[in-house]
Amino acid sequence: MSGEQELGITESKEHATGEWYAELVQKAKLADYAPMGGFIVTRPRGYAIWERLQNHLDGWFKETGVQNAYFPMFIPESYLEKEKDIVEGFDPEVAWVTKGGYDELEEQLAVRPTSESIITPFLAQWTRSHRDLPIRVNQWCSVVRWEATETKPFFRTKEFLWQEGHTAHHDAEDAWAEMATRLDQYERLYEDVLAMPVLSGRKPEHDKFPGAHTTMSVEALMPDGKSVQGGTSHYLGTSFAEAYDVTYIDEDEEERTAHTTSWGLSWRALGALFMTHSDDQGLVLPPALADPQVAIVPIWDDESKDDVLEYAEDVAEDLEDAGVRVELDDREHRNPGFKYNEWELYGVPLRIEIGSYEVEDDEVTLVHRPDGKEVTEERDGVIETVEEHLDTVFAKLYASAEETLEGEIREAESREEILGTIGQHGGYVKCGWCGDEDCEEPIKDAIAAEIVMVPKDRDEEPIHDECAICGDDAEETAYFAKTY
RNA sequence: GGGACCGUGGGGUAGCUUGGUAUCCUUGCGGCCUUGGGUGCCGUUGACCUCGGUUCAAAUCCGAGCGGUCCCA
Numbered sequence: 001m002s003g004e005q006e007l008g009i010t011e012s013k014e015h016a017t018g019e020w021y022a023e024l025v026q027k028a029k030l031a032d033y034a035p036m037g038g039f040i041v042t043r044p045r046g047y048a049i050w051e052r053l054q055n056h057l058d059g060w061f062k063e064t065g066v067q068n069a070y071f072p073m074f075i076p077e078s079y080l081e082k083e084k085d086i087v088e089g090f091d092p093e094v095a096w097v098t099k100g101g102y103d104e105l106e107e108q109l110a111v112r113p114t115s116e117s118i119i120t121p122f123l124a125q126w127t128r129s130h131r132d133l134p135i136r137v138n139q140w141c142s143v144v145r146w147e148a149t150e151t152k153p154f155f156r157t158k159e160f161l162w163q164e165g166h167t168a169h170h171d172a173e174d175a176w177a178e179m180a181t182r183l184d185q186y187e188r189l190y191e192d193v194l195a196m197p198v199l200s201g202r203k204p205e206h207d208k209f210p211g212a213h214t215t216m217s218v219e220a221l222m223p224d225g226k227s228v229q230g231g232t233s234h235y236l237g238t239s240f241a242e243a244y245d246v247t248y249i250d251e252d253e254e255e256r257t258a259h260t261t262s263w264g265l266s267w268r269a270l271g272a273l274f275m276t277h278s279d280d281q282g283l284v285l286p287p288a289l290a291d292p293q294v295a296i297v298p299i300w301d302d303e304s305k306d307d308v309l310e311y312a313e314d315v316a317e318d319l320e321d322a323g324v325r326v327e328l329d330d331r332e333h334r335n336p337g338f339k340y341n342e343w344e345l346y347g348v349p350l351r352i353e354i355g356s357y358e359v360e361d362d363e364v365t366l367v368h369r370p371d372g373k374e375v376t377e378e379r380d381g382v383i384e385t386v387e388e389h390l391d392t393v394f395a396k397l398y399a400s401a402e403e404t405l406e407g408e409i410r411e412a413e414s415r416e417e418i419l420g421t422i423g424q425h426g427g428y429v430k431c432g433w434c435g436d437e438d439c440e441e442p443i444k445d446a447i448a449a450e451i452v453m454v455p456k457d458r459d460e461e462p463i464h465d466e467c468a469i470c471g472d473d474a475e476e477t478a479y480f481a482k483t484y
Numbered sequence: 485g486g487g488a489c490c491g492u493g494g495g496g497u498a499g500c501u502u503g504g505u506a507u508c509c510u511u512g513c514g515g516c517c518u519u520g521g522g523u524g525c526c527g528u529u530g531a532c533c534u535c536g537g538u539u540c541a542a543a544u545c546c547g548a549g550c551g552g553u554c555c556c557a
Contacts, residue, residue, distance in 0.1 A: 007510075007522065010496085018554060027495085037551060148485095151552080299520050337521030355520055365520090448557065 008345055009282055017224045021152070021275060028283040028345055030274070031153045038151050038158035042267075045346065046154075050161065050267055052289045054140060056193050057163065057265065060185050066136040066165060073141070074109035075118045083243040086117060089210025093145040095158075111144040116211075116236075116262055119166045120244040127168055127258060130250045134174060138165040154271030155228075155484050162266035168246050168258040172237070175259035176214075179235040182263040183216045186231035189265070194273045195286040195397035196220050197405050198230055199428070201453030201479065206437040209262075213237030219452050219481075220272045221405050225426015227452050227481035228272045233263035271484075276404070277370070277397050283347030284370055286397055287390040292327040294319060294386060295343040299336045299355030312354045315364060315382055322383040324390075344369060349393045350386065370396045409479075415442055415469050418480055422449045428481045432464030432474030439469035443480055451478045 009027060011020035025031050030046030033039075042050070058068070074097060081087050095111040098104065112118065123135055140163045149156050165182060169175040183200055190198045203215040212234040220230045238257045241247070246258040277284040287293050296316055300308040309330060316328040327348075329339050336353070343351055353365040362379040366389050377385045408427030412418040421429045422443075433439060433451070440451050454476045462474035 007495085016554090022553070033552075035551085150554090297520095301519065305519090332518075333523090335519045335521080335523060337519085338523085339519095339521090341522050353520070357520080445557065 008341060009280055011280075013223070013278070013280055017275075018152075020280070024274060024278055024283060025153045028278075028347065030270075030283070033151065033153075038147075038149075040151065040153045040157050042161075046270070048291055049270060049273075049285065049289050052291070053189070053193065053269065054163070056288070057185065057189055058138075058140070060188070061138055061163075061165065064181060064185075065134070066138045066167075068139060069137040070139050070141065071112075071115055071118050071122070073112055075112050075115070077108050077110060079117045079121065080110050083117060083211050083240055085211035085239070086114075090114070090145070093147050095144045095146045112141075113143055113145045114262075114264070115139070115141075115143075115164055116166065116240055117244075119164075120240050120246060120260065123166065123168045123258075123260070124241075124244050124246040127246055127248050130170060130248050130256075133248060133258060134167055134169045134178070136165065136167040136178075138163055152271070152484075154267050154274070160266050160268070162264050164262060164264045167261045168241065169260070170248075170250075170256075170258065172235075172259050175237075175261050176235050178261045179214070179216060179233045179263065182261070183218065183231070183233040186218045186233070186263075186265055189269070190218060190220060190230060191398075193286065193288045194269065194276075195394055196272065196276055196401045197398070199405075199409075199453065199479070200456065202456050202458075203232075204437070204440075204451045204454055204478065205435070206440075207451070209234045209236075211236060211239050211243075213239070216456060217453060219479075220276070221408055221427060221481075222272065222275050222484065223404050225408070225422075225482065226484050227428065228268065228275075228484045229452070230269055230272055231263070231265035234261060236260045236262060268484075276401050278347070279370075281341075282345030284397065285347035285349060286394055287349045288394075290325070290347060290349050292325045292348055293390060294324055294326040294350045294352060295339070295348045296326060296328045296352045296354060297336050297339045297343070298328070298330055299353060301356070304356040304359065307359050308354060308356060311359045315352065315354065315379070318382055319386060322387075324383070324386055340367075350389055352386075368393050368396065370400070411463065413464055413466075413468050418443055418449075418468060419446050422480060422482065423447055426482060428452070428479045430463060430477050430479050431468035432462045432466050433476055433478035434467035434470055434472045435475040436467075436470070439467055440478075442469060447482070449480045449482045452481045452483060453479050 009023055011023050013020045029043050031043055032041045034041050090113040094113055097109040142159050142161050144159045146158055151157055167178050187198055187200055190196045198218040198220045200218045203217060208215040214235040215232055217232045218230045220228045222228060238259055240260050241258045247255050250256050296312050298308045298312040312328055316326050319326040349369045351367040358364055363376050364379055364382060365376045367374045410421050410429050412421050412429045412431045418429050443449050463477045464474055467474045
């Protein structure tokens with residue numbers, strides 16, 4: 001209603017997080033809702049962010065022995081059924097193709113909910129000797145999980161984009177190390193690229209990937225106190241290798257079963273990113289993912305127009321030559337204020353204002369997106385200056401995300417205390433836990449919080465001697481949190 | 485899994501109680517104007533979620549469906 005506000009975000013992140021997020025996604029042109037429930041259309045502005053995230057992760061994968069490949073999106077039912085845990089785990093949410101044209105298919109095809117069951121048989125085929133191992137393939141693709149939940153772009157959609165890596169190794173030790181490597185890379189992605197601190201840990205037995213020996217994850221805390229599972233890495237033991245016959249002849253001419261892993265990171269990372277840094281002005285992006293990284297807004301009047309534009313073009317060219325993604329916003333009919341607001345809505349980390357003042361003094365005025373801080377700097381050395389300021393913006397983002405996590409890991413020693421602490425503050429609550437899923441139930445039922453992780457090291461002593469729920473001896477430390 | 489609210493041009497809305505010509509703002513497009521935080525003026529395109537029912541007549545009433553948001557589990 002109130003005319004001028006409608007171009008930007010009208011909901012409050014703090015007071016109406018759900019609506020705010022939905023509005024952010026649409027107004028910043030990241031995604032639209034598709035005509036079928038549960039699906040979204042990722043718009044160029046959103047997809048470009050995904051592509052840049054991909055580039056980082058994909059580069060690291062390739063540096064560490066992973067090759068990309070592509071497997072069919074359809075999986076024959078008989079393949080899916082070979083590993084019984086995975087059937088049970090995914091059965092309720094598999095989409096099936098039963099017809100080709102007008103003809104009923106002889107064997108129905110699953111739309112992949114994940115690809116272990118189509119990839120592992122090929123790892124088996126490609127693995128004869130110990131010399132073939134380790135083998136590592138990754139694919140960037142989409143998967144479909146037909147859950148009947150509400151759509152939240154990038155957080156919950158029936159189809160989502162991700163990468164899934166699948167590897168086979170000689171023994172448990174190698175496979176275990178692989179799982180750790182990928183988890184570290186996910187952690188690095190969050191911390192160094194997305195400017196988000198994360199926790200990493202192991203999933204409790206009852207929440208492991210179906211068929212896995214061990215599942216590890218990185219968890220990020222959102223400003224509303226809920227945790228997001230940001231990436232998972234599984235050590236699958238030999239269960240998949242046995243089901244799909246991944247064996248090799250070792251040096252001693254004995255046949256052995258390989259140990260496999262799989263690991264995935266989805267565009268939920270984008271959801272977490274948007275949710276974490278963005279504000280009531282719109283999107284906020286870390287420099288590594290933003291395009292443009294710098295928006296130059298020229299400010300002219302009749303007399304200064306030519307000089308200002310020339311000066312601004314020159315600055316833009318310098319930056320562009322140096323590899324900075326820069327956009328000179330020389331649109332007519334739009335005043336500077338409009339442009340400021342628009343680039344803020346789109347999450348551009350750094351704005352350069354160039355008007356007659358700057359031209360006269362050989363300067364540029366820089367404004368940081370996260371906090372609106374304005375600094376005037378020399379025109380000379382503008383490339384280094386911009387790079388420094390982009391680094392500063394990254395540091396600001398990281399620092400504020402760190403503040404969100406800071407102090408949000410609390411302890412509790414009873415059921416009531418867990419409920420009270422999460423109810424009041426959100427965040428993580430750690431407590432002693434006997435290891436029994438039944439002890440998670442009362443917490444889940446009462447406030448929909450669950451055990452998001454336990455320490456990676458199985459031998460680590462629990463923080464308390466007794467399970468906070470049942471009072472039996474504690475086996476490990478559980479981290480409870482509400483989740484997305 | 486349960487409950488609540490909602491669905492009108494690209495976005496935001498009025499109208500719905502009491503059925504009859506669909507309101508205003510904004511965006512888009514064309515033109516004029518021209519810039520230090522969402523300029524102003526003129527012109528113009530564009531909408532009642534779907535299906536069914538009631539009725540002479542449905543955006544409005546009824547039913548179902550689809551979709552969205554929130555809360556609880």
